[in-house]
Amino acid sequence: MGFFLEVLAGGLLAGVMYSLVAIGFVLIYKASGVFNFAQGAMVLFAALTFVSLLERGVPFWLSFVITLLAMVALALLIERAVLRPLVNRPPITLFMATLGLSYVIEGAAQALWGAQVHGLDLGIKDEPFEFAGLLLSQFDLFAAATAAVLVTTLSLLFSKTRIGLSLRAVADDPLAALAIGIRLQRIWAVVWAVAGFVGLVAGLLWGARLGVQFSLSLIVLKALPVLIIGGFTSIGGAIVGGLIIGASEKLAEVYIGPLIGGGIENWFPYVLALLFLLVRPAGLFGERAIERV
Amino acid sequence: MSASPHISNSNSKGSAPLLRLEHISLSFKGVKAVTDISFDVAEGAITALIGPNGAGKSSLLNVINGVYQAQHGSITFDGEVRRHMHPHHAAVRGIARTFQNIALFKGMSVLDNVLTGRNLKRRSSWLEQALRIGRAPGEDDAQRRHAEKVIEFLHIQPWRNSVVGKLPYGLQKRVELARALAAEPRLLLLDEPMAGMNAEEKQEMSSFIADVNREFGTTVVLIEHDIGVVMQLADHVIVLDYGKKIGDGTPDDVRNNPDVIAAYLGTRH
Numbered sequence: 339m340g341f342f343l344e345v346l347a348g349g350l351l352a353g354v355m356y357s358l359v360a361i362g363f364v365l366i367y368k369a370s371g372v373f374n375f376a377q378g379a380m381v382l383f384a385a386l387t388f389v390s391l392l393e394r395g396v397p398f399w400l401s402f403v404i405t406l407l408a409m410v411a412l413a414l415l416i417e418r419a420v421l422r423p424l425v426n427r428p429p430i431t432l433f434m435a436t437l438g439l440s441y442v443i444e445g446a447a448q449a450l451w452g453a454q455v456h457g458l459d460l461g462i463k464d465e466p467f468e469f470a471g472l473l474l475s476q477f478d479l480f481a482a483a484t485a486a487v488l489v490t491t492l493s494l495l496f497s498k499t500r501i502g503l504s505l506r507a508v509a510d511d512p513l514a515a516l517a518i519g520i521r522l523q524r525i526w527a528v529v530w531a532v533a534g535f536v537g538l539v540a541g542l543l544w545g546a547r548l549g550v551q552f553s554l555s556l557i558v559l560k561a562l563p564v565l566i567i568g569g570f571t572s573i574g575g576a577i578v579g580g581l582i583i584g585a586s587e588k589l590a591e592v593y594i595g596p597l598i599g600g601g602i603e604n605w606f607p608y609v610l611a612l613l614f615l616l617v618r619p620a621g622l623f624g625e626r627a628i629e630r631v
Numbered sequence: 632m633s634a635s636p637h638i639s640n641s642n643s644k645g646s647a648p649l650l651r652l653e654h655i656s657l658s659f660k661g662v663k664a665v666t667d668i669s670f671d672v673a674e675g676a677i678t679a680l681i682g683p684n685g686a687g688k689s690s691l692l693n694v695i696n697g698v699y700q701a702q703h704g705s706i707t708f709d710g711e712v713r714r715h716m717h718p719h720h721a722a723v724r725g726i727a728r729t730f731q732n733i734a735l736f737k738g739m740s741v742l743d744n745v746l747t748g749r750n751l752k753r754r755s756s757w758l759e760q761a762l763r764i765g766r767a768p769g770e771d772d773a774q775r776r777h778a779e780k781v782i783e784f785l786h787i788q789p790w791r792n793s794v795v796g797k798l799p800y801g802l803q804k805r806v807e808l809a810r811a812l813a814a815e816p817r818l819l820l821l822d823e824p825m826a827g828m829n830a831e832e833k834q835e836m837s838s839f840i841a842d843v844n845r846e847f848g849t850t851v852v853l854i855e856h857d858i859g860v861v862m863q864l865a866d867h868v869i870v871l872d873y874g875k876k877i878g879d880g881t882p883d884d885v886r887n888n889p890d891v892i893a894a895y896l897g898t899r900h
Contacts (some may be wrong), residue, residue: 343842498767499752499760507736507747514734516698518814519751625738 344472351478353564353584354485355547356544358540359557360564360576361488362533367570368496369505369529370421372432373502375397379443379556380534384409385541385550389458390451402538409534412443417527425522426512444555455551460542481543485577488539492532492573563611569624578622583607647710649674649818649820650695651826655704657690664690665874668704672867677844677851679861682871683894688854689731690873692820695852696721696728709817724749727816729807731823731854737796741787741806744795745778747799748813752777752796776885785839801832805839812843821853825860833857862886870894 359381368372388410391401420435464477496502507515508525516522544554560583568579591603614621648671653744666689672678680688693699695706697716708724716726727748736744752774755766763814765772782791785805790798795806804824811819824840825833837860843849855861861868861882868885870878872894878885885891 495757495762498763499757500750501757503743503747504861506739507750510736510738511734513698513730514736516718517722517728517730517734518747518810519719521666521719 340471342589345588347472347474348478350581350590351482351584352588353582354475354478354482354542354577354579355540355580356557356564356583357577357580358481358485358488358536358543359561360568360580361492361573362536362540363561363565364570364573364576364583365492365529365533365536367565368430368523369509371429372436373507373565373570374506374533375433375436376440376443377533377537378384379440379447380409380412380537381541381544381557382550382552382555383412383443383447383541384534384538385458385545385554386447386456387453388538389545389550390454392458405491405538409538410531413530414527416530417523421526421530422523434551440555440558444456444552447554447630451554455549458542458545458550460546462546464547477547480606484539484543487575488536489573492536495532496573501525504585505529506608560607563607565621566611567614567621569621571625572621572623575621575623583610586610637676644650647674648672648707649709650852651707652691652695653705653707655691655694655701655706657687657694657699657701657704663874664699664703665694665871666878668871668874670869670879671875672850672852674762674850675844675848676866677840677853678866678867679865680852680854680869680871681856681858682877685873686871687822687874688871689822690874692728692822692854695818696820697727722814725815725816725817726820727811728820729811729822729824731826733800733803733807735795735803735807735810737794739795740792741795741809742775742778742782742791744806745781745809745813746774746886748781749774749778751814778813781809784812784842785809801828804828804836808836808839812847812849814834814848815847818850818852821851822852823856825855825857829898832861840864 359377361378362377363374367371369474370586384405388401388405390550391404392398396404401420416439420439421432424432462477462480464475466473466475470475496505504515504520504525505521507518508522512522540557541550548554564576564579564583566579568575568577569583587603587606590606591600595602650672651670653669656666657664668687668691671755680691681870682833687751694701695716697718697720699714700715706716708716708726711724736747739747753760753770755770758764759767779791782788785808787802787805787809790802795803798806809822813862821840828836840851840853844851853865855864865882868878868880869876870885870888870891877894878888878891880888
């Protein structure tokens with residue numbers, strides 16, 4: 339039983355890391371109905387910028403602020419150069435645009451800072467320690483606390499404020515949003531900037547764990563099953579989805595793995611996501627499409 | 632004949648017009664949508680834009696609230712002359728509108744949709760709103776009260792918590808009107824508010840529009856195909872055909888205008 343709990347706790351905490359990436363997708367999906375394929379590239383760009391500044395002797399917090407400003411600038415640029423010309427186009431067009439954008443951002447990040455692997459030390463130990471009889475990682479707990487703060491802030495911002503209501507309005511019907519005086523461009527810029535901030539946080543935590551390198555942008559693929567299970571439109575769903583993925587992949591590896599030769603941790607989330615697609619295509623917390631027939 | 636630009640021969644209730652379009656021309660990649668259109672809309676009047684499909688009526692509404700930007704001409708709203716409008720500016724200045732193909736936030740409730748119409752009336756900062764401190768709570772209540780009043784006015788209380796996308800078409804049209812009214816507009820632009828309705832629903836909708844105009848003094852510009860409704864509701868009728876203005880005057884003037892009869896009631900319709 340103790341072993342089961344330990345695997346479960348480890349899995350849940352690993353899941354939080356997936357959630358952090360997934361939240362960035364949810365934000366942009368909520369505001370424009372588009373799966374932003376470039377989110378992974380934004381994570382890479384943020385982490386690479388931060389670590390490169392750090393290596394050049396810029397203090398920690400200053401690096402953080404400069405990287406944040408860079409992400410905001412990137413968001414403004416994307417709004418101006420990509421989103422504005424494509425306003426009112428079908429979502430698939432925007433999706434293709436984000437696909438292209440991801441290559442541009444990845445390329446730019448590496449052209450700017452080089453392609454070598456950087457280590458990143460946030461000063462938090464990634465060693466297990468015993469808590470209530472369970473072996474837990476301090477780093478995982480830190481990641482979980484960060485995610486909790488992030489989710490609380492974002493939920494408050496997007497459920498209680500005018501920005502939140504505008505966001506839902508823009509996603510629902512851009513034309514109607516314009517007519518009631520919502521500034522589409524501003525909302526998009528805000529959302530992409532916030533997604534950039536979330537990307538920065540995810541990039542720092544993932545970068546500290548895996549090292550800052552090109553493969554960081556591939557965490558997009560890990561976020562996909564999280565989004566399918568949690569729903570593309572719910573920040574809470576991204577958290578729950580991440581926890582489910584994290585816990586189930588670890589438990590599956592430990593308990594089902596030996597039966598079929600192991601190594602199932604990598605593909606188990608996708609099988610789970612496929613099952614969800616069959617049973618509940620909108621995910622656990624996603625908005626179900628309303629259709630009158 | 633009223634083909635010359637600028638006639639404000641409507642039964643103006645105010646002196647200076649609330650809205651004046653001068654020589655508006657709009658084209659899309661060389662295809663002319665409207666050509667050299669000028670007219671005045673008197674404060675407090677109900678003005679109807681009529682004309683066959685494709686005459687440029689919706690384009691003209693889109694120019695007035697800035698969804699489209701005309702290549703030529705100017706718009707004067709409440710004394711302010713502009714080359715073209717911008718949707719945000721139009722909303723701030725008090726121009727609200729509805730669309731031909733209902734543009735509502737389908738995933739939200741009726742109440743939330745109406746509340747979005749109050750969007751520009753909120754003064755508290757996002758920080759106050761997020762933490763529900765300072766001006767935010769009182770303001771929330773005030774906006775909600777106002778939204779409820781509009782909902783009551785249009786008799787949609789029974790559906791106030793229903794998701795809009797699930798409501799029947801006629802009700803959605805009414806919710807869209809409610810959202811526009813929630814902004815307390817000075818000028819209300821209605822693009823075919825009665826399209827697709829049966830006779831009873833049309834009657835109901837036109838009495839709502841008349842009520843709004845009478846009780847709040849809201850100036851209305853509407854597009855409508857049903858001539859019976861137009862003649863009964865409007866103080867002032869503007870007739871468009873092929874993007875040009877061919878008639879402008881009181882319903883009676885227009886009814887007797889031979890150009891209008893030829894274009895609108897003639898062979899094509």
